[in-house]
Amino acid sequence: MIDRASRVAGRITPWALGTTVFLLSMASTAGSMGVRSALPLPVLAAVAACCGVAAVFAGHRLWPLVAVGAVAYAWLVMWPAALVASYYAGTRLRRRRDLWLYVGGAVTLYALGGLISHRSEGYRALVAGTLVNALLMGGAMLGLPLVAGLWVRARRQVLDAMREQAGQLLREQVLRAGQARDQERARIAREMHDVVAHRVSLMVLHAGALEVNAPDTPTAEAAALIGRVGREALTNLREVLGVLRSPDPVRGPQPTLADLDRLLDQSRALGIVVNRHDEGEARPLPPTAERTAYRVVQEALTNVHRHAGDAETDVYVRYRPTELEVLVRNRPPTAANGDLPGSGWGLVGLRERVELVGGRLEAGPRDGGGFQVLAGIPVA
Template sequence: MTTWPVVVRRVEPHLPLLLAAAVAAATWASATGGLGVRSPLPTVVVLLFALATGASVLSPRRWVLPAAAAACWLTLAAWAAVVVASWRAGTGLRGGQLAAYLLGTFPVLLAGMAIGGAVGGERRLVVATPGNALMFYASLVVAPALAGLWIGARRDALAALTDRAERLEREQEARADRVRVQERARIAREMHDVVAHRVSLMVVHAGALEVTNADPATVETAALIRSTGRAALTDLREVLGVLRQEPPLPLPGRDAVGDLVRESRAAGLRVGLTDEVTPGPVPGAVARTVHRVVQEGLTNVRKHAPDAAVAVRVRQLPEGIEVSVRNDPSDRDGPVLPGSGLGLVGLRERVELTGGRLSAGPTPDGGFVLYALVPAGEAT
């Protein structure tokens, strides 16, 4: 059970090359009669179409593969390219784009009937009848597209579950951190209210005893008690300062933001990071707010535009730290993962509590940008 995901992760980077090789081999077998009807065209044409199909599998543009598949079908009745194109359409297209592909392939099969009727011979028996055309449409187009839809749905569901598990883990860690901070603050208050008060009374009484008593030994003992109590109060202040101090957070743009970008890249996003923060200490509230802005921006990109390029920029300005998460337009019709729409509301409240401002909205080219300016000082 544990080896299958490892195999999938190792094979997935080489999947386009494997598909290109499979399409080329199957097209060759189909055109030479090994898996279909022998084509009357010269062998060099078969090779050219096989190579074109393989190159189209490697191409990131979605129209190249269906075009090569249509050419291979009309010219050679080669089924391999059609199957791969339909499978890729099912995994990568949604809504109107997928419907346009399914409707566009049927005229191609009808054109194959006409070409088969013109060519005649054995080829006519394979593709030139309406029954065979419907059978080919169901087996070469609809079935691979449905398989691709199933795979895409499982992939989206897995991404949603992974995102939910990561969110729950982050919320649990944040809840544990809040509980620890609250407990440290409670201990500090108890120590200040009880211990510091008692030690202060001891120092006051020792000082009074030192002033009012005439016995040299008693005066010396009272002075020792007073000095020891004052030293204890100094040590107690240091301990209270440690208890009240929150754990240090990584600086934005170096550790926290960089980790977010690396995690998003590992999840498949194309994220670029521009870090222009001046080296130096950053207040904890500012660091947490910057980290939260980048986290929310990348989460929204994963939900709504996982196929778009993303640019994250963190810049030091005189009035504070500027953060922007901008993504290019997406080819998808709707969000990949569901969202409540409350993330930006809470983020805006967090930024405004620090005295900053936040804006979010579409860009002129159809993308989306999340922008925040966080003052460098701690909020009061």
């Protein structure tokens, strides 16, 4: 809105200035704001129009306005164009040589105009032909607008410098924040590697040893399953560490609904009855939606293992027209189960993940016992 208003003002201001110069020039030749001229009205209107047109384009070309203002003042004591030219000279002439050239030319012009007026007769000789009046008019039409233009230019330069300094400070702040973020990500990656990866590696090694020295087949199979799950956890952990260490990491393959049965088989191998129910017509979905659905089921099954033990669990995958609905519900456990330790942030993080893709998540106990997690993930 502000930029649009500035553009509109930028287009209107030159024409408003040109119109003002034209009207003031006509008023000066009529005698109400200057020296009355005996020339025909069309001639006066043409000169005033030339002054107005030159003022319109003074923001781009200064010297036509200077030339027109000089002729109009020396010939008719028509002062508006000369006054505007002095102001633009202060704002636009950056080289000292050009500025002094303009001042010298303007002083010469006012001296010439005063001489012409001095040799004239009547009111013009009285107004612009005396030395005092010539000096006063020169100061008013040369000195004051020139000083005003120089002040405006200096103020613009100060504001531009302040904006540049503020932009530089902002860029430095963003750079420092990015460096601090990268350092914190690297620190978190090191902590995760030192703590989590080390412990999971030990678990995999012990599972492998148990598989080799297992006294019976069920124990060997359970140890093999623990080893596979641990190695997958290490793989996932390496991907997470890669995300933390690099601002633009190359991600490995992400899980989709095609990997869901393998996830359910891992829970079944631990002795939990897991039933999968697909409803609706299966179809290709956006990778983000499938990955989110997989993570919902993964977190829900993790909570079943942690809090419900051997409770039978149902997993529903429902293909709706505009969303993919995932429901994981477990029945009450048949035996007492001590809760395994957890971070306490699983469902919180899961809710954030689902809401980031525009979905919804509901989680809570069921009537009659058990727990359920319901997620709706938009796919349209």
